[in-house]
Amino acid sequence: MENGKKSPSSRRREPITDTQLLLTITVCIFIAMYVGAMFIWGGGFKKPQMLFDMLNDNAFLIIISCGLTIVMITGSIDISVGGVTALVAMVSVMILNGNLGLFNGMIGALGLPEESRIFFALLMSLFIGLAFGAVQGFLIAYLQIQPFIITLAGMFFARGMITIISVDPQKAPQELMDILQTRINISWLGSVNKKGVLIPARMEIGVIIALIIVILVFFLLRKRQLGRSFYAVGGNPQSALMLGINVRRTRFYAHLLSGLFSGIAGFVFMMHTGAGNATNATAAEMNAIASSIIGGTLLSGGVGNVAGTFFGVLTLSTIKSVVTTSGLRDPWWQSISTGAMLCLFILLQSLVLMHRRKGGNGK
Amino acid sequence: MKRSGASRFFYNNSQLLIPLIAILLLTVFNLIRDPGFFSVGIAANNNGDPVLQGNLISILNGASELVILSMGMTLVTAAAGGQDISVGALAAIGGSVFVKVLKGGSINGLLVLAAFLACCAAAMVFGALNGSLVSFFGIQPMIATLILFTCGRSIAYWINGGATPTVASPILNAIGSFIPGIPVPTPILIVIAAGILFALLFRFTALGLYIQTVGINQGAARLNGISAKGIKLLSFILLGACCAVAGVIGVSRLGLINHETLLINIEMDAILAVAIGGNNLGGGRFKMIGSVLGAYAIQALTITLYAMKVPSTDVKAYKAVVIIILVIMGSPVVKDAAGRLWKRLFGTRRTGTAGKEAA
Numbered sequence: 001m002e003n004g005k006k007s008p009s010s011r012r013r014e015p016i017t018d019t020q021l022l023l024t025i026t027v028c029i030f031i032a033m034y035v036g037a038m039f040i041w042g043g044g045f046k047k048p049q050m051l052f053d054m055l056n057d058n059a060f061l062i063i064i065s066c067g068l069t070i071v072m073i074t075g076s077i078d079i080s081v082g083g084v085t086a087l088v089a090m091v092s093v094m095i096l097n098g099n100l101g102l103f104n105g106m107i108g109a110l111g112l113p114e115e116s117r118i119f120f121a122l123l124m125s126l127f128i129g130l131a132f133g134a135v136q137g138f139l140i141a142y143l144q145i146q147p148f149i150i151t152l153a154g155m156f157f158a159r160g161m162i163t164i165i166s167v168d169p170q171k172a173p174q175e176l177m178d179i180l181q182t183r184i185n186i187s188w189l190g191s192v193n194k195k196g197v198l199i200p201a202r203m204e205i206g207v208i209i210a211l212i213i214v215i216l217v218f219f220l221l222r223k224r225q226l227g228r229s230f231y232a233v234g235g236n237p238q239s240a241l242m243l244g245i246n247v248r249r250t251r252f253y254a255h256l257l258s259g260l261f262s263g264i265a266g267f268v269f270m271m272h273t274g275a276g277n278a279t280n281a282t283a284a285e286m287n288a289i290a291s292s293i294i295g296g297t298l299l300s301g302g303v304g305n306v307a308g309t310f311f312g313v314l315t316l317s318t319i320k321s322v323v324t325t326s327g328l329r330d331p332w333w334q335s336i337s338t339g340a341m342l343c344l345f346i347l348l349q350s351l352v353l354m355h356r357r358k359g360g361n362g363k
Numbered sequence: 364m365k366r367s368g369a370s371r372f373f374y375n376n377s378q379l380l381i382p383l384i385a386i387l388l389l390t391v392f393n394l395i396r397d398p399g400f401f402s403v404g405i406a407a408n409n410n411g412d413p414v415l416q417g418n419l420i421s422i423l424n425g426a427s428e429l430v431i432l433s434m435g436m437t438l439v440t441a442a443a444g445g446q447d448i449s450v451g452a453l454a455a456i457g458g459s460v461f462v463k464v465l466k467g468g469s470i471n472g473l474l475v476l477a478a479f480l481a482c483c484a485a486a487m488v489f490g491a492l493n494g495s496l497v498s499f500f501g502i503q504p505m506i507a508t509l510i511l512f513t514c515g516r517s518i519a520y521w522i523n524g525g526a527t528p529t530v531a532s533p534i535l536n537a538i539g540s541f542i543p544g545i546p547v548p549t550p551i552l553i554v555i556a557a558g559i560l561f562a563l564l565f566r567f568t569a570l571g572l573y574i575q576t577v578g579i580n581q582g583a584a585r586l587n588g589i590s591a592k593g594i595k596l597l598s599f600i601l602l603g604a605c606c607a608v609a610g611v612i613g614v615s616r617l618g619l620i621n622h623e624t625l626l627i628n629i630e631m632d633a634i635l636a637v638a639i640g641g642n643n644l645g646g647g648r649f650k651m652i653g654s655v656l657g658a659y660a661i662q663a664l665t666i667t668l669y670a671m672k673v674p675s676t677d678v679k680a681y682k683a684v685v686i687i688i689l690v691i692m693g694s695p696v697v698k699d700a701a702g703r704l705w706k707r708l709f710g711t712r713r714t715g716t717a718g719k720e721a722a
Contacts, residue, residue, distance in 0.1 A: 077505075139691065139694075143691060143694040144694055144696055145693075146644045146645075146690075148644060149638045149644070149690050150690065152635060153683040153686040153690070156680065157680050157684065157687075159680075160676070160677050160683060161680050163676035163677050164677050164680055167674075167676065278676065286512060289509065290509060293509070298503075299506050331517075331520070332517035332518070332520045332521045332525070333517075334517075335513055336514045336517045337514075338513050338514060339510045342509065342513060346496070346500075346502055346506055350500040350501060351500070354500070354501065
């Protein structure tokens with residue numbers, strides 16, 4: 001991120017420059033932490049598989065964090081994402097194992113193969129995500145209800161619906177999971193184990209979906225008009241309105257995208273675990289918010305970057321693996337150290353921004 | 364604040380419409396469903412003392428922690444323009460400290476008092492930590508408290524060394540359920556005491572006005588000699604005290620501290636209570652009674668759903684539907700539209716303030 005410091009004279013207070021600065025901090029800290037862990041504990045951290053495992057486990061979190069970053073840039077919040085993810089995972093597992101009965105008749109009547117269930121599950125995931133996004137977006141943007149309350153209700157609704165659909169945990173049939181859990185082997189990043197057998201690095205399809213979404217959102221926020229208006233609306237809705245931006249529609253689209261991404265995340269989550277459970281993706285919304293914050297997105301809107309969010313997710317999971325490897329095995333250390341790191345990041349960002357505000361504006 | 368209490372109440376009256384409508388609807392619904400729903404009876408409890416029983420009592424009793432937390436949350440919301448999402452975790456920390464101190468000796472009145480003070484101190488220190496992040500570092504409340512939300516329950520776990528110890532004592536029974544000889548559950552009395560304390564605080568100090576001023580315009584407050592940072596910090600410390608009280612009630616009810624389940628998800632309900640009470644989540648003018656009514660409405664809804672034999676895991680979904688209906692009714696756009704419709708139908712627009720003040 002060399003273009004973060006263009007020239008000494010461009011010390012003007014612009015949201016994008018803040019964004020780049022915060023992104024740089026995040027990336028630096030992440031690399032420092034990962035490399036530090038590599039040298040101190042070596043072992044697992046030296047293998048590329050460690051990184052891929054992190055990606056595999058957190059693909060769904062990356063996707064919902066992307067949606068949340070957009071929403072946060074727009075100056076809003078969406079805490080229903082975890083609930084929607086869990087609901088979608090449950091519904092798609094139940095479509096796969098036929099317990100929901102939703103598409104069973106159609107598959108039977110048309111004589112479609114069992115594999116077509118995957119297609120219907122994906123369709124349903126997207127539909128549920130979009131439905132949540134559209135309803136919440138409408139209520140927030142057009143009826144001007146506080147986003148926290150609406151999305152909190154959305155979270156309650158999604159979590160409640162899971163147990164209404166099925167109290168028992170559900171499991172997808174193995175033959176379909178074999179298709180969904182196809183792993184991509186990258187042999188040149190593999191490592192040789194004690195017996196001298198090369199174990200290739202494995203990556204799941206979900207990771208590719210997550211990476212594609214990160215790249216798409218990156219370009220959406222950078223290059224497209226809609227993406228730019230997210231920043232404008234989040235930075236100052238009044239001036240955005242005067243610039244001729246349809247503020248309500250922009251807010252609506254932000255929530256619609258967040259809902260859609262939650263739907264995709266639910267499907268990816270299901271691809272990873274193959275199980276539907278009421279406690280799936282617990283506190284995922286808070287992890288996603290934390291990742292976005294670590295990545296330099298401000299909750300007040302107008303500042304943020306999806307690349308930072310991506311590194312935010314990685315940083316969060318690096319903290320967790322560092323704690324587990326470092327021998328602090330008591331169950332409370334993981335979240336205490338996550339909290340401490342979060343505190344560090346937040347303080348650092350706040351200090352940097354305060355310093356810049358003071359230096360740049362004379363106020 | 365030279366206005367008399369009554370005129371001030373009517374001045375802010377429109378804000379209380381939504382929680383009152385919610386409570387009214389729930390009351391009517393329950394009375395239609397089961398005319399005896401709200402009947403209060405007297406029965407003997409395990410100790411043979413006559414105590415009040417009935418759905419009404421269980422709503423009032425069950426909402427106690429939520430009401431106390433929503434009081435504190437109202438202050439934080441008004442002053443800092445954001446919400447504290449760590450109240451459940453803070454209550455767990457407070458409860459853990461309470462139990463830790465109680466475990467230190469044989470339980471008598473003095474020790475319980477010491478434990479309560481220690482619990483308050485711990486919760487207020489963590490509240491002050493949140494508050495200083497918000498006021499001195501200018502971090503948004505939700506983000507600042509996200510830290511404690513992430514790790515608070517683990518800290519509570521750590522305090523008790525990874526166990527969920529139980530404590531049993533008649534004194535704790537008296538706090539959590541009934542004082543012998545008094546038929547009203549003690550948590551209700553604690554809520555009344557807290558309400559009186561806050562009422563006195565607002566009556567005899569200008570704290571309420573200061574908090575509103577800071578919430579509406581921080582710069583203007585500072586120019587008028589009000590320490591905006593100090594007020595924000597104070598509101599978080601007060602919320603910390605509320606968390607401690609809620610934690611003590613929660614622990615005393617069960618006689619044990621379970622860091623994972625004590626007041627779980629209560630932060631969401633507390634924020635909801637503040638919002639249903641018509642307070643702006645962006646800070647500024649607030650009305651604590653609105654939050655209290657909102658909290659009771661939420662608990663009434665929960666008890667109603669339980670009475671309708673809805674499984675406890677499904678309650679959330681129905682709750683969400685009711686919440687959405689309520690907030691749609693309270694949304695400015697819908698209010699405006701309703702006002703226009705009213706004008707068209709009846710010729711005059713309902714101007715709540717003037718009409719009621721005259722009456």
